[in-house]
Amino acid sequence: MSQTSVPASLGRLDLHKVLRIKTESGFAEEVRRGLLAQPKKLLPKYFYDELGSQLFEAICLLPEYYPTRAENEILGRYADEIVNAVEGRKTLLEMGSGSAFKTRRIIEAILKEQSHLLFVPVDISATALETSSRVLLQSYPALRIEAYAGDYYDGLNALRERPEGTRTLALFLGSNIGNFDADEANKFLCALRKVLRAGDALLLGADLKKEPEVLEAAYDDALGVTAAFNRNLLVRINRELDANFNPRLFRHYVTYNEEVGVVETYIESLREQSVQIGKLALDIRFAEGERIHTENSYKYDLDGLSRMAAETGFTRTRTWLDEREQFSSNLFLAVGG
């Protein structure tokens, strides 16, 4: 695959932009395909433009959105145990690092055991990546960062050799895996397993199945921050693709499908209307109540997580929970060749 790699070297930070060439038109093409599909859909990775990334940071502070706090509690309490569950000197890899706030607990635990650490974050938002990297380097003089701005697969494809004699601890936190259905999750974990060696490990954050009321409140908060985060996709399409969505004529809609264990998020048209997308030369019609599917957030139980590990070249060797048992941090040990 063709990639642009423009490592901006800033002292202890190398920032690689590995977004596939044609990523700009990639967004345009995926919006076209999604809005012409029946039912209409858009991909959650496109939430994270600059405003979307900031709105997500705000979501993490909402009283209803417990996953961030629960995972932070687990990492605060068990980081030493987690880090010591992987033997030897380590390199730290993180998929979807965002602000990397929770990562600090793991970095600090590793730096108790070794004098230097290479941190390799991958994130879709180059701005979030550069900001968080600078903050981390300020805090930890023993840290070096090799950052990759791109989607998960761009990042995995571009990864360089890890420093010799180190084990890789990969982080996939925040229930980011929840955006994947079972097949996509298996495919992603297999791809990640391929860049790891036997004895390396993945710390997988997975939100747990629970009462529908708690889950629906977490994704439809009283202040409407999540609604703004979701509808910001329309604002992004207006800006980048010269469209004329009126976000006031669409609402945020969330439902928990308990059978499957997935919170489904949609943007719903409040009335019959049509929207023009200049750059795509498209006219999109909406019926009253018609929805665009924008996100799945899958919820897990421990048996399902064990199965997922076994199917993708890992074993789930340890699991840590928060006090209220809402969220799980799982150590997946890479097994076999």
Ligand code: AVJ
């Ligand atoms: C970043 C995918 C883990 O699904 O919980 C939060 C994104 N969407 N509120 C999630 C999200 C609405 C979040 N992940």
